[in-house]
Amino acid sequence: MTTRDDDALSWAGDDDPTLVSAPPADEPAAPRRSNADVSAITTTPAAASVPSGNASEPDDTDGDRAAGMSSAALVSLGVLGGIYLLYTIGWIVGGLRMNGVVGFLVAPPSFVPAAIVAVLAPAIWFGVAFLLTRERPSWQRFAWLAAGVVLLVPWPFVMIGTGL
Structure with a gap:
């Protein structure tokens, strides 16, 4: 029977043999295998030792992958996207408000x-x-998006407002 302290350090299913965990920090990570290597391992064990000479296979190294955006960039894109959404709503409200005057x-x-x-x-x-x-x-x-924030201000909404 486990103690209460040991229960806090375990998760249901930790002893699952199919569970893959990260290697310890002092061990180097194993290199990734391509699909051809995985299929060779699953079909015949002897074929796994023979490297595939196919040069057209994509290499899945970290240097070839495109770098993702940082958290600050994603938050900034979200904020700018929200500003553009508010501008769209402002143009709708301002345009409907100007409908009577524009005649x-x-x-x-x-x-x-x-x-x-x-x-x-x-x-x-x-x-x-x-x-x-x-x-x-x-x-x-971000420069182009900031220029759009400056240029696309919904002036009918700014000048007249909602009219409440």
């Missing part, structure tokens, strides 16, 4: 397409800036 300035058939483009502009800017700067340094992505 004196612009013909309604020309106002509707302009309002639709204004509502879609923040989402389009965010998507295009994100897609076109994938292979560039992250500071360029």
Whole structure:
């Protein structure tokens, strides 16, 4: 029977033979195997000692993988995405609020397409800036996104508000 202290250090299923754990810090990690090596091991044990000479197989090394974004970059993208979402809502509210006033300035058939483009502009800017700067340094992505935050301010909402 285990004591209460030992229960705190174990998890149900720790003795499962299929459980794979990380190697200890003093042991080097085992190299990853390619799919050809795994299939060779599962089919015949003798074939595992023969290296495959296929040079077209992708090598799964850390140097070839694209580096992921840091936590700060992901949080910043989330904040900027939220700002762009608020801008879209601001353009919707501001455009609907301007609908009664715009009849004196612009013909309604020309106002509707302009309002639709204004509502879609923040989402389009965010998507295009994100897609076109994938292979560039992250500071360029954030520079383009910050420029969009400055340029796409929903002025009808800022100037008139909700009218409450």
